[in-house]
Amino acid sequence: MDRKTKGIKxxxxxxxxxxxIGAEILESNxxxxxxxxxxxxxxxxxxxxxxxxxxxxxxDYGEAETFVSDxxxxxxxxxxxxxxxxxxxxxxxxxxxxxxxxxxELEIFEDAF
Numbered sequence: 001m002d003r004k005t006k007g008i009k010x011x012x013x014x015x016x017x018x019x020x021i022g023a024e025i026l027e028s029n030x031x032x033x034x035x036x037x038x039x040x041x042x043x044x045x046x047x048x049x050x051x052x053x054x055x056x057x058x059x060d061y062g063e064a065e066t067f068v069s070d071x072x073x074x075x076x077x078x079x080x081x082x083x084x085x086x087x088x089x090x091x092x093x094x095x096x097x098x099x100x101x102x103x104x105e106l107e108i109f110e111d112a113f
Contacts (some may be wrong), residue, residue: 008102010055011038017098017106023049032068034080036077040083048093050080052112055100070098 015025023041026048030037041049054067063082068076076095084093 002068004017006055007053009104010098011053013100014051014098014106015039015041015107016053018049018095019110027083030079030083032079033075035072035079037076037079048084048089048091050076050083050093051098052076053098054099055088056102065077068113077113 004026010079011028015028018039018041019025025039026042027037027040030040037050038053039051041051043049052072053066073095080093080095083089093109095113097109097112099109101107
């Protein structure tokens with residue numbers, strides 16, 4: 001399986017998990033300028049969660065949460081801000097990182113940055 005296919009599969013696993021715990025997926029692969037947010041989830045009309053998924057085939061490359069660079073975090077926040085203003089969101093937000101390993105196991109880092 002190539003890298004892109006693994007990434008898509010990891011994103012689907014993460015989305016399914018968020019749906020299972022009560023989220024509505026509002027957007028997938030939301031783009032703004034040079035940033036992309038893997039998906040945006042809404043919980044109970046009160047919490048908007050911007051999710052970055054990192055799929056890793058080998059753990060010796062490092063933990064998933066370490067693969068979101070400072071520059072990437074800035075771009076994700078800028079894209080989130082654009083989205084928030086676009087829908088006039090006035091409630092809570094959160095940024096999560098979801099690590100997906102080669103077995104399809106998820107590790108979720110809520111409020112990661």
